[in-house]
Amino acid sequence: MKKNNGGRGSKTDAPAVTRVRTPRRENNEILATVSALLGGKRVTLQCMDGIVRMGRIPGSKKKRMWVREGDIVIITPWDFQDSKAEVIWKYTRPQVEWLERKGFLK
Incomplete structure (x- = not known):
């Protein structure tokens, strides 16, 4: 019999990916990997177009979006x-796996 753990899903259940936001070329959006945290809402980004950019996390997203090194982001x-x-x-991790399967990440 399965133990009731207070309504939370078990640790082994992977969240299902329902929809994944992809970069929109008409809005000039690019995929990038966070290579370093610089502090003060700033990060160093390795972009898919081969350019290393300094990224800024807007204040509206700073508290909601905790960015770490190695994360995949849209810029x-x-x-x-x-x-x-x-x-x-x-x-998120399941979304990154979906992007890899579909060929968005190389």
Whole structure:
């Protein structure tokens, strides 16, 4: 008989991926990997287009989106300075696995 653990799912159950947000080319969005945390809402990003950019996490997302090294994120490069970008989305582990299976990550 399965033990009731207060309504929480068991640790072995992987969350199902229902929808995954993909980068929108018309909005100039790019996938990137966080390579270093710089502090003060700033990170170093290795982008899929081969450019290393400094990313900024907006204040509206700072508390909700805890970013660590190695995370896959969606960024939008600044129009006036291509070496900097805004971090707009962070993927969870199941979403990253889905992106790898579908060929978005190389």
